[in-house]
Amino acid sequence: MVRAFLIVLVLAAIGCTQGGAGTDPAATVLVFKHGKLSSDGTVLSGLLREFEQRRPGVLVREELLPASSDGQHQYYAMNLDGGKAPFDLLAVDTIWVQEFARAGWIAPLDDLLPQAERDEFFPGPIMAATLDHKLYAVPWYVDAGVLYYRRDLLDRHGIAPPTTWPELVHAARVILDAEQDPDLAGFVWQGKQYEGLICVALEVIRSNGTDLWTGDRNRAETSLRFLRETISVHGITPLSTSMADEESTRRIFGDGRALFMRNWPYAWSLLEREGSPVRGKIGMAPLPSFPGYAGAPVLGGWLLAIPQHSPRQEAASELIRFLTSPEAQRRMAIALGYNPTRRALYAEIPLVETRPVLKDLYPILLKARPRPVTPYYLLLSQSAQPEVSAFVVGRKTASEILEAVRRQAERLVLNHALPFAEERL
Amino acid sequence: MTPPRFTGTEGPTGLLRLSERGWGYLLAAPAFVLVGLLALAPIMAALWLSLHRRLPIFGVDEFVGAWNYLQLWSDDRFWAACRTTLYFTGLSVTAELLLGFGLAILLDSLTGGRDRSPRWAQVMIILPWAVPTVVSAQIWAWLYQPEYGLLNYLLLQAGVIDARIDWLADPDWAIHAAVVMDVWKTTPFAALLLLAGLKSVPQELYAAARVDGAGAWQRFRRITLPLLMPIVVIVLVFRTMDAVRVFDAVFVLTGGGPGNTTETLSIYAYKTLFQTLQFGYGSALATAIFVIVAALSSLYVLLLRRHLRESL
Numbered sequence: 001m002v003r004a005f006l007i008v009l010v011l012a013a014i015g016c017t018q019g020g021a022g023t024d025p026a027a028t029v030l031v032f033k034h035g036k037l038s039s040d041g042t043v044l045s046g047l048l049r050e051f052e053q054r055r056p057g058v059l060v061r062e063e064l065l066p067a068s069s070d071g072q073h074q075y076y077a078m079n080l081d082g083g084k085a086p087f088d089l090l091a092v093d094t095i096w097v098q099e100f101a102r103a104g105w106i107a108p109l110d111d112l113l114p115q116a117e118r119d120e121f122f123p124g125p126i127m128a129a130t131l132d133h134k135l136y137a138v139p140w141y142v143d144a145g146v147l148y149y150r151r152d153l154l155d156r157h158g159i160a161p162p163t164t165w166p167e168l169v170h171a172a173r174v175i176l177d178a179e180q181d182p183d184l185a186g187f188v189w190q191g192k193q194y195e196g197l198i199c200v201a202l203e204v205i206r207s208n209g210t211d212l213w214t215g216d217r218n219r220a221e222t223s224l225r226f227l228r229e230t231i232s233v234h235g236i237t238p239l240s241t242s243m244a245d246e247e248s249t250r251r252i253f254g255d256g257r258a259l260f261m262r263n264w265p266y267a268w269s270l271l272e273r274e275g276s277p278v279r280g281k282i283g284m285a286p287l288p289s290f291p292g293y294a295g296a297p298v299l300g301g302w303l304l305a306i307p308q309h310s311p312r313q314e315a316a317s318e319l320i321r322f323l324t325s326p327e328a329q330r331r332m333a334i335a336l337g338y339n340p341t342r343r344a345l346y347a348e349i350p351l352v353e354t355r356p357v358l359k360d361l362y363p364i365l366l367k368a369r370p371r372p373v374t375p376y377y378l379l380l381s382q383s384a385q386p387e388v389s390a391f392v393v394g395r396k397t398a399s400e401i402l403e404a405v406r407r408q409a410e411r412l413v414l415n416h417a418l419p420f421a422e423e424r425l
Numbered sequence: 426m427t428p429p430r431f432t433g434t435e436g437p438t439g440l441l442r443l444s445e446r447g448w449g450y451l452l453a454a455p456a457f458v459l460v461g462l463l464a465l466a467p468i469m470a471a472l473w474l475s476l477h478r479r480l481p482i483f484g485v486d487e488f489v490g491a492w493n494y495l496q497l498w499s500d501d502r503f504w505a506a507c508r509t510t511l512y513f514t515g516l517s518v519t520a521e522l523l524l525g526f527g528l529a530i531l532l533d534s535l536t537g538g539r540d541r542s543p544r545w546a547q548v549m550i551i552l553p554w555a556v557p558t559v560v561s562a563q564i565w566a567w568l569y570q571p572e573y574g575l576l577n578y579l580l581l582q583a584g585v586i587d588a589r590i591d592w593l594a595d596p597d598w599a600i601h602a603a604v605v606m607d608v609w610k611t612t613p614f615a616a617l618l619l620l621a622g623l624k625s626v627p628q629e630l631y632a633a634a635r636v637d638g639a640g641a642w643q644r645f646r647r648i649t650l651p652l653l654m655p656i657v658v659i660v661l662v663f664r665t666m667d668a669v670r671v672f673d674a675v676f677v678l679t680g681g682g683p684g685n686t687t688e689t690l691s692i693y694a695y696k697t698l699f700q701t702l703q704f705g706y707g708s709a710l711a712t713a714i715f716v717i718v719a720a721l722s723s724l725y726v727l728l729l730r731r732h733l734r735e736s737l
Contacts, residue, residue, distance in 0.1 A: 193682025390684025
């Protein structure tokens with residue numbers, strides 16, 4: 001205790017002596033662009049101030065981007081394309097790294113994270129950040145699709161969390177029939193025409209041993225039909241799900257109006273916080289699969305990268321090393337609920353005791369598979385979104401949209417006359 | 426006494442010895458340059474870009490002539506977006522004009538007396554237009570929410586519907602939900618312009634018509650409508666231009682879904698330009714929007730000219 005106090009005192013003293021650095025014209029100023037973090041922004045600022053103290057002469061200026069990831073993508077595309085980006089460090093979504101790397105917008109970071117150290121991270125994000133054997137971004141925090149369920153309701157009816165999709169339908173039907181609550185929905189997921197819908201569709205299709213753009217078509221059709229039938233046949237999913245994004249499903253589930261929800265782990269802290277109607281009544285499980293296949297959570301999360309032409313690459317690399325260090329990740333996990341990208345942290349007893357959900361998440365994150373790791377991903381996803389959405393609302397059949405999605409992917413390749421690594425899809 | 430004509434011949438040097446027309450051009454030049462820089466240059470740049478295949482991700486930047494436009498011609502998604510945009514425009518502009526007219530007449534009849542309340546009515550009516558579109562779209566998204574949204578609640582209470590309607594998730598309703606929001610938001614604009622027009626109609630004309638025994642409908646049909654025609658065309662031009670380019674209202678409500686049923690041209694162009702970074706093709710889409718707006722606007726102006734010629 002006394003020692004901790006002394007350390008704080010010393011740190012404070014260093015902080016005071018460094019106070020003048022802000023006016024020092026010789027100081028290196030790193031501009032760090034990132035989207036607004038979902039909760040308390042002071043945690044990250046605290047980390048950055050600490051970095052400044054460790055690295056005298058370097059100042060970090062945070063510049064926030066809009067919370068919507070589309071807005072951030074647009075900002076990065078416009079500013080990185082010119083070659084003179086007004087920032088030295090940026091937070092990128094897993095699905096952008098290939099694109100930015102292929103465009104030559106972000107610098108390779110192989111020296112920053114040697115091969116041996118990469119194995120300490122989850123494999124998914126490292127795969128998403130690697131293009132032609134070079135690493136372009138360092139995983140900062142990681143996400144994967146998970147199934148939330150109402151533990152209290154499942155317990156009341158003596159039902160275990162489902163491991164297959166038919167089990168989920170059955171559980172939802174049984175409980176909905178018994179509860180007779182018109183406001184209770186069975187299973188909510190992200191069905192709006194946007195990136196989230198592609199994640200859900202991929203998870204359902206991949207959990208039947210195939211894929212959206214490649215692989216066995218019949219099994220892909222079967223899995224897609226399951227998604228539509230949750231609305232049209234089983235009646236466990238309200239039609240409004242076809243306009244739902246992460247936040248609206250989180251609110252429905254958080255108000256106690258849904259039994260199951262597919263979402264990202266970020267929702268956990270919000271659902272479990274003080275005053276939440278479902279606090280203490282929920283559980284988290286791996287996403288179900290079709291019988292005979294494994295569940296297939298989609299990988300999400302953010303990474304840190306450096307613009308190709310930043311003149312302050314060295315200082316920026318140090319900041320990345322600091323922000324992705326076990327220490328910084330531990331603090332972000334405790335204070336913000338952001339899941340560390342370093343696997344070893346999930347075995348740390350104090351951390352897991354503070355956030356027990358990490359124990360459930362570990363096997364899911366380990367298994368999480370990225371969306372197609374290719375610079376074309378946004379083109380692929382963008383052309384598939386209207387099709388899958390049209391299917392979800394019953395405007396097109398599963399075979400029609402699979403035909404269209406796969407034809408578009410082929411045309412994309414022909415049009416751009418670029419090598420298309422099919423096995424990477 | 427006629428004012429002295431400025432001929433420019435009194436200039437001290439030969440350089441300034443210009444004709445009246447020459448002086449005119451010289452003095453107007455800054456304005457021309459400004460318009461050129463602000464309006465013409467970006468349009469030309471977009472046009473130029475649309476003749477290229479430009480994909481920064483793949484380092485592709487080549488001149489392809491009309492290739493993008495040929496692609497556009499065979500792009501089903503483009504034609505679907507055209508249909509959606511024109512449907513949205515037709516419905517919303519018609520409704521805005523009719524409702525705007527009604528509101529304008531109502532406000533005009535209110536402002537006749539000495540009462541101060543009409544001012545408040547005017548302020549109240551203009552409010553929706555003053556709210557930023559993104560904000561009002563978000564408000565409407567909540568109103569449309571099927572389970573706890575106000576709209577379903579009111580309609581259920583009033584017995585108009587007997588089951589909740591999923592306004593935004595239902596592919597048949599979604600585009601109409603967007604139209605209603607747009608009408609709510611921009612009718613005040615139409616009403617305000619038309620009100621200004623109504624105020625400028627000389628009262629003597631109405632008095633004379635009354636003396637001749639014309640009824641309310643005849644006065645409206647024979648006096649108000651013809652005199653307001655130029656304003657109506659202005660409203661149509663402004664509203665049509667905005668409706669064809671509609672982006673934020675629909676994007677916030679639906680993002681173009683479900684199943685692309687609400688994807689307007691601007692949303693398609695936005696997704697092409699900024700989400701998939703196809704700068705050349707996106708510019709071709711933007712040019713298509715420009716052409717449609719220009720065509721509709723010139724149609725209106727043509728109609729106005731003909732109307733003016735006939736009424737003279």
